[in-house]
Amino acid sequence: MPVPISSPAGSACASDTHGRPDIAPHAHAAARALLGDPLTNKGTAFTEAERDVLGLHGLLPPHVGTLDSQIARRRRALEGMADDFHRYAFLRELQDSNEVLFHALVQHDLPRMLPLVYTPTVGEGCERFSEIWRRPRGLFLSYPNRDKIADILADPALDRVKVIVVSDGERILGLGDQGAGGMGIPIGKLALYTACAGIHPAEVLPILLDVGTDNAARRDDPLYVGWRNPRIRGGDYDAFVETFVEAVVERFPNVLLQWEDFAGKNAYDLLERYRGTLLSFNDDIQGTAATATGTLLAAIRHTGVPLTEQRVVLFGAGAAGSGVAEMLVRAMMDEGLSEQAARARLWAVDRDGLILSDIPRLPDQQVKLARDAAEVAGWTLSGSHQIGLLDTVVNVRPTVLIGASGQMGAFGEAVVRAMAAGCERPVIFPLSNPISRAEAHPADLLAWTDGRALVGTGSPFGVEGVTQVNNVYIFPGVGLGAIAAGALAVTDGMFMAAARALGDLGSMGNAAGLLPPIDRLRDVAQHIALVVAHQAVEDGVATLVRSVLTPEHIAGLMWSASYG
Ligand SMILES: NC(=O)C1=CN([C@@H]2O[C@H](COP(=O)(O)OP(=O)(O)OC[C@H]3O[C@@H](n4cnc5c(N)ncnc54)[C@H](OP(=O)(O)O)[C@@H]3O)[C@@H](O)[C@H]2O)C=CC1
Ligand SMILES: CC(=O)C(=O)O
Numbered sequence: 024m025p026v027p028i029s030s031p032a033g034s035a036c037a038s039d040t041h042g043r044p045d046i047a048p049h050a051h052a053a054a055r056a057l058l059g060d061p062l063t064n065k066g067t068a069f070t071e072a073e074r075d076v077l078g079l080h081g082l083l084p085p086h087v088g089t090l091d092s093q094i095a096r097r098r099r100a101l102e103g104m105a106d107d108f109h110r111y112a113f114l115r116e117l118q119d120s121n122e123v124l125f126h127a128l129v130q131h132d133l134p135r136m137l138p139l140v141y142t143p144t145v146g147e148g149c150e151r152f153s154e155i156w157r158r159p160r161g162l163f164l165s166y167p168n169r170d171k172i173a174d175i176l177a178d179p180a181l182d183r184v185k186v187i188v189v190s191d192g193e194r195i196l197g198l199g200d201q202g203a204g205g206m207g208i209p210i211g212k213l214a215l216y217t218a219c220a221g222i223h224p225a226e227v228l229p230i231l232l233d234v235g236t237d238n239a240a241r242r243d244d245p246l247y248v249g250w251r252n253p254r255i256r257g258g259d260y261d262a263f264v265e266t267f268v269e270a271v272v273e274r275f276p277n278v279l280l281q282w283e284d285f286a287g288k289n290a291y292d293l294l295e296r297y298r299g300t301l302l303s304f305n306d307d308i309q310g311t312a313a314t315a316t317g318t319l320l321a322a323i324r325h326t327g328v329p330l331t332e333q334r335v336v337l338f339g340a341g342a343a344g345s346g347v348a349e350m351l352v353r354a355m356m357d358e359g360l361s362e363q364a365a366r367a368r369l370w371a372v373d374r375d376g377l378i379l380s381d382i383p384r385l386p387d388q389q390v391k392l393a394r395d396a397a398e399v400a401g402w403t404l405s406g407s408h409q410i411g412l413l414d415t416v417v418n419v420r421p422t423v424l425i426g427a428s429g430q431m432g433a434f435g436e437a438v439v440r441a442m443a444a445g446c447e448r449p450v451i452f453p454l455s456n457p458i459s460r461a462e463a464h465p466a467d468l469l470a471w472t473d474g475r476a477l478v479g480t481g482s483p484f485g486v487e488g489v490t491q492v493n494n495v496y497i498f499p500g501v502g503l504g505a506i507a508a509g510a511l512a513v514t515d516g517m518f519m520a521a522a523r524a525l526g527d528l529g530s531m532g533n534a535a536g537l538l539p540p541i542d543r544l545r546d547v548a549q550h551i552a553l554v555v556a557h558q559a560v561e562d563g564v565a566t567l568v569r570s571v572l573t574p575e576h577i578a579g580l581m582w583s584a585s586y587g
C-alpha cells in the first residue's frame with residue numbers, strides 16, 4: 024500500500040527564511056496520525072525522503088529498515104514468546120499498528136502463521152478477547168445502540184469496504200457463546216481474505232453484532248468488553264438483524280457479506296432470509312460443505328470407491344454437519360442418483376443419537392436427514408436407549424465418518440475400529456475446532472486403523488499425512504470469485520463448482536495429503552475464484568461476461584503485502 028507522500032503531512036512542510044525545513048504545528052499531529060494508523064504506518068521502513076517530507080524525524084529511531092528486516096525482527100520476537108496465545112496477542116497488536124507488516128509476516132510463512140491467527144489459537148483469542156483488547160478494529164454493533172447503526176456505518180473511513188464478515192458470537196468454533204469476544208473470528212477470517220484472496224486490508228470490515236451473551240462467566244468477568252445482558256432472542260433479535268442488513272444494503276450495496284459462527288437455527292434462518300437481499304453466504308454451512316465435499320472427492324482418488332457408493336455417517340447435524348450432508352446429496356444426484364437414493368447413503372447422529380423421523384420437534388435441516396424408524400428395526404443394538412454413534416457405525420459400516428459436533432474424543436477407539444473392520448480405506452474427518460473440540464486426535468485414528476484411514480482435521484495437528492479440512496480452502500476463493508464476477512448472489516452452484524475444483528486440484532506437491540499444502544492457499548483461492556466466477560455467469564448472477572473473467576483478471580484483483 025503506497026503511503027500518501029503528499030498528504031496528510033506532506034503539504035505542511037515548508038522552509039523558513041534561513042532555508043531550514045520548517046514543520047508547521049499541525050504537521051506534527053499529522054505525522055503522529057500517520058504512524059498511528061495501521062493502514063499508513065510503515066514504522067522503521069519510512070525512507071529518509073519520506074521522513075523529510077512527512078515530518079517523521081524524531082518520531083522514529085534513525086535506523087531505516089526494510090519490510091524484510093521488519094519481518095525478521097517480528098519473527099524473532101514471536102518465536103521468543105512463551106506460548107501461542109501470546110503470539111496471537113502479539114500478532115493482533117501488530118495488525119493494529121502496521122497492516123502491511125502484519126500481512127507480509129503472515130503471507131511469508133502461512134503454515135507457521137495460520138494456526139496463530141486462525142484455528143486453533145483464535146479460539147483462546149476469543150475466550151480471552153477482553154483481556155487483550157487494546158485498539159478498535161471493525162465495528163461492534165450493540166443492541167442498545169440499535170438506532171445508531173446507519174450512523175456508525177456512515178463513517179467515510181469505511182468507503183472502500185468490499186467484504187464484511189459478521190458474527191453474533193453465539194457459536195464460536197466449538198467453544199460456544201463468547202459474546203463480544205466472538206469478534207476474534209471475523210477479524211481472523213478477514214485476515215485470511217487478505218492473505219489468501221488478496222483483498223486489500225482497507226476493503227475488509229469485521230462486525231460483531233453484540234446482542235448480549237448467555238455465557239455467565241463472560242458477563243460476570245469484570246474485564247468483559249461486551250454488553251452485559253442475556254442474549255436478545257426472538258422478534259427483537261430478528262428486528263435488530265433486519266436493521267443491520269437494511270443499513271448494510273443502503274451503505275454498501277455491492278458488499279459481499281459472510282455470516283460466520285452463528286448458532287444452528289440462526290445460521291440457517293439468516294442465510295435463507297437474506298441470500299436474495301445481499302451478496303451473502305454462510306461459511307459454516309456452505310463453505311464447510313464445499314470443503315468436506317471437495318476433500319472427499321480428492322480422497323476418492325485414493326480409495327477408488329465412487330461417490331455414489333459411499334456410506335456416510337455424520338456426527339453432529341447442526342449448521343456444518345447438515346450443510347455437508349445436503350451438498351453430498353446434491354453431488355451424488357449430479358452423479359446420477361435420485362434424491363431418495365442419495366439420502367439413503369447418509370446417516371446423521373446428533374445429541375439424541377441417530378436422527379429418526381419419529382423424533383419430535385426436529386429442526387428443519389434435520390427433518391431432511393431423518394431415517395425411517397422401521398429401517399433400523401433389524402439392527403443389532405448395544406442397549407435399549409437411543410442409537411448412538413457406535414451402534415450406527417456397527418450397523419451401517421460406513422466408508423466415510425464426518426464429525427461436526429464440537430465433542431472432543433467422540434470418535435473413540437471402539438467406533439474407529441468398528442469402522443475399519445468394515446472398510447478398506449476409511450475416510451475420517453473430525454472437523455470440529457479448535458483442537459480441544461476435535462472428535463479425535465488424528466494420530467489415534469491412524470493407529471486404530473493400522474494407517475489405512477484417510478484423515479482430515481479442522482485444525483492442524485502437525486501429524487504427518489493428515490490433511491487440514493477447513494473452510495479456509497473455500498471461502499477466500501468463493502468470495503474473490505463473486506467479487507470478480509460482480510455477482511449479485513452467491514448460488515449453491517458456485518459452491519458446488521468450488522467443491523469440485525478443490526477436489527480436482529490434486530495435492531500440489533503435498534505428497535502425503537489430500538489437498539494442496541497450506542503455503543499454496545493463495546493459488547487455491549485464485550483457482551477457485553476463476554471457477555466460481557465462471558459459474559456465476561452460468562447461473563445468471565454475474566454482471567460481467569465470461570470473456571473478461573480470465574486468470575489475469577482475478578490475479579489483477581489480488582493485493583500482496585508490500586509498501587509499494
Ligand atoms: N473444519 C471446518 O472447516 C469447520 C468446522 N466447524 C466445526 O464444527 C463444529 C460444529 O459447528 P456448527 O455445525 O456450526 O455448530 P452447531 O452448534 O450448529 O452444530 C453442532 C451440532 O452437534 C450437536 N451435538 C452437540 N453435542 C452432541 C453430542 N454429544 N453428540 C452428538 N451431537 C452433538 C449439536 O446439537 P445441539 O444443537 O443440541 O447442541 C448440533 O446439532 C464446531 O466445532 C466448528 O468449529 C464448523 C465449520 C467449519
Ligand atoms: C472453521 C470454521 O469456520 C469454524 O470452525 O467455525
Ligand SMILES: [Mg+2]
Binds near residue numbers: 196283284306307
Ligand atoms: Mg466458522
